[in-house]
Amino acid sequence: MTALEVRHLHKRYGQQVAVNDVSFTVEEGEIFGIIGSNGAGKTTTVECIAGLRTPDSGTISVLGLDPIKDRAQVRERLGVQLQESSFPDAIKVAEALELYSSFYRKPADWRELMELLGLTEKRHTRYKALSGGQKQRLSIALALVGNPKVAILDELTTGLDPQARRDTWSLIERVRDTGVTILLVTHFMDEAERLSDRVAVIHGGRVAAVDTPAGLIAQASTVQQVRFRVRQPLDKRVLTELRDVTDVAITDDRWLVTGSGQLLSSVAGALARAQVVAEDLRLDRRNLDDAFVAFTGRAPQSPGPFRKEG
Amino acid sequence: MPALTNMIKIEAKLLLRDSATVLFGVLFPTGLLLGLGAVPALRESSPETGGLRPIDIWAPTALVFAMVMIAVQHVPAVITTYRERGILRRVSTTPAHPRTILLAQMIVAFASVVVSAALMIFAGWAVLDIAPPARPVELAVAFLVGYAALLGLGMISAAVVRTSSAANQIGTLLFVALMFFGGAFLPRTLMPDLLREAGQFVPPGLQALTAAWSAEAGEITATAGGQPFWLQIAIMAGIAVILSSVAAKLFRWE
Numbered sequence: 335m336t337a338l339e340v341r342h343l344h345k346r347y348g349q350q351v352a353v354n355d356v357s358f359t360v361e362e363g364e365i366f367g368i369i370g371s372n373g374a375g376k377t378t379t380v381e382c383i384a385g386l387r388t389p390d391s392g393t394i395s396v397l398g399l400d401p402i403k404d405r406a407q408v409r410e411r412l413g414v415q416l417q418e419s420s421f422p423d424a425i426k427v428a429e430a431l432e433l434y435s436s437f438y439r440k441p442a443d444w445r446e447l448m449e450l451l452g453l454t455e456k457r458h459t460r461y462k463a464l465s466g467g468q469k470q471r472l473s474i475a476l477a478l479v480g481n482p483k484v485a486i487l488d489e490l491t492t493g494l495d496p497q498a499r500r501d502t503w504s505l506i507e508r509v510r511d512t513g514v515t516i517l518l519v520t521h522f523m524d525e526a527e528r529l530s531d532r533v534a535v536i537h538g539g540r541v542a543a544v545d546t547p548a549g550l551i552a553q554a555s556t557v558q559q560v561r562f563r564v565r566q567p568l569d570k571r572v573l574t575e576l577r578d579v580t581d582v583a584i585t586d587d588r589w590l591v592t593g594s595g596q597l598l599s600s601v602a603g604a605l606a607r608a609q610v611v612a613e614d615l616r617l618d619r620r621n622l623d624d625a626f627v628a629f630t631g632r633a634p635q636s637p638g639p640f641r642k643e644g
Numbered sequence: 645m646p647a648l649t650n651m652i653k654i655e656a657k658l659l660l661r662d663s664a665t666v667l668f669g670v671l672f673p674t675g676l677l678l679g680l681g682a683v684p685a686l687r688e689s690s691p692e693t694g695g696l697r698p699i700d701i702w703a704p705t706a707l708v709f710a711m712v713m714i715a716v717q718h719v720p721a722v723i724t725t726y727r728e729r730g731i732l733r734r735v736s737t738t739p740a741h742p743r744t745i746l747l748a749q750m751i752v753a754f755a756s757v758v759v760s761a762a763l764m765i766f767a768g769w770a771v772l773d774i775a776p777p778a779r780p781v782e783l784a785v786a787f788l789v790g791y792a793a794l795l796g797l798g799m800i801s802a803a804v805v806r807t808s809s810a811a812n813q814i815g816t817l818l819f820v821a822l823m824f825f826g827g828a829f830l831p832r833t834l835m836p837d838l839l840r841e842a843g844q845f846v847p848p849g850l851q852a853l854t855a856a857w858s859a860e861a862g863e864i865t866a867t868a869g870g871q872p873f874w875l876q877i878a879i880m881a882g883i884a885v886i887l888s889s890v891a892a893k894l895f896r897w898e
Contacts (some may be wrong), residue, residue, distance in 0.1 A: 350794065383735075384737050386733065386736065386737065399821075406739060409737065409738055409739045410739055412732075414737040416730060416733065416734055418730050418733065419729070419730030419731065419733055419734040420729045420730060420734075421729075421734070422658055422725075422726070422730060422731065424657075424658050424661040424662065425654065425658060429654055429657070432650070433650050433651065434738065435653050436646045436647055437651045437735075437738040437739050437740040438738070438739055439649050439739070460661075480738065480739075550692075554860075
């Protein structure tokens with residue numbers, strides 16, 4: 335079943351077009367990522383889904399309901415964690431959870447959520463005194479306290495340290511395992527790649543691509559590179575003659591082979607036939623960062639390279 | 645309405661944790677009255693004022709102090725902070741409406757003003773022997789209408805400013821202006837008639853509060869061209885309605 339459907343969404347502020355014909359669907363139980371640079375139209379799209387803004391044109395359906403016309407029903411079923419929203423400084427963790435749970439007709443057990451998010455120890459702590467990670471966890475707990483079918487999480491891990499980010503990610507996976515559909519908005523490519531079943535790349539108010547993270551990477555990268563080191567003499571032609579290889583570059587004992595297809599096994603096979611022992615043989619895998627650049631022509635604002643090698 | 649009841653509970657706790665507001669809005673007026681009452685000259689009755697002491701005539705100003713503090717400074721500061729920090733926005737993504745927070749905040753703030761006033765009237769009577777309000781119903785009406793007008797003014801400030809620091813600045817300016825007419829800097833008996841007459845219509849309407857508290861004090865502070873009590877109340881109610889509608893019209897949730 336479709337949890338979320340956005341069709342031909344348009345939204346402009348005065349002369350500025352924020353969202354220009356965005357369409358995508360999110361299936362029930364999915365973690366669907368929306369990636370894009372700042373100002374790409376992610377937040378406006380999410381605000382329209384949450385019913386905070388009225389689209390200029392296009393339709394949005396949340397579990398078959400319209401966020402504006404069926405406002406009350408949508409709000410019972412949709413949990414939202416907004417970027418740049420906070421809580422009064424002096425409110426305590428347990429108070430915020432109890433208060434927000436009282437807004438819903440069938441809320442989740444807030445004590446259980448507090449436990450799940452590791453906040454029980456902090457239940458008498460004021461919001462102001464929480465760390466960044468704890469604030470973020472409270473914000474997630476409050477997005478889930480209404481027992482939603484669909485949760486929107488906007489810029490989930492901005493400002494968190496690496497350990498807190500990884501903890502938050504495993505938490506989101508646990509939440510998904512309870513059957514909640516998650517719309518994850520982020521400008522961190524590693525986050526989208528790690529968590530999302532599918533990802534929409536939004537650029538300049540449009541959807542540039544929608545696919546699984548692996549699919550996006552495959553679409554964006556036809557070129558592969560294999561690196562290795564050899565201490566023995568090796569004739570370059572052993573590799574240049576291979577069908578999959580387009581280029582071979584050598585720096586001292588370090589070799590870089592560029593090509594396509596089954597590049598790694600072709601190179602490994604050729605080296606074995608030449609009876610050469612290669613050290614540190616590895617395939618440079620493309621990641622979502624590279625795919626993002628390929629689809630949008632600009633670098634994402636990531637916390638640094640996160641290149642997986644294998 | 646479990647959402648409203650819970651919000652009132654939370655807002656009450658938040659107010660009690662805000663020590664500056666508790667101190668200045670709730671406790672300070674009593675302290676001010678007792679402090680001035682400690683000045684011997686203000687406790688000497690004079691035949692010119694029909695045996696009333698200056699402190700008897702001045703007491704309603706302490707009431708005005710609490711009302712202005714809460715309605716014009718505290719409430720707008722809290723509400724602009726809630727808007728600035730996305731708290732109102734966050735609530736609008738839930739089945740509750742952000743107006744419930746505003747309502748809860750206003751109810752709690754009003755309760756704190758009532759507590760502040762009760763405390764002050766009691767302390768004035770117990771310590772300084774200031775007679776308790778002679779016409780309590782009239783005083784309650786004047787208090788309610790005057791507070792509503794002040795709150796309307798405070799809400800206009802909360803509606804037009806973007807940041808809580810701007811709200812604080814406007815609040816301070818309004819505080820000084822309103823407290824001038826409220827007799828905090830210059831006793832009303834010393835003001836020229838024009839200012840005293842204008843003061844009848846400056847929220848919360850000190851003249852009506854004074855007259856309801858003590859008819860004798862009211863006669864001393866009234867001017868020849870002054871309006872009758874209920875007309876003052878009606879005019880203040882009209883001011884409250886106008887200010888609140890302007891505030892409602894200008895108010896932005898984001």
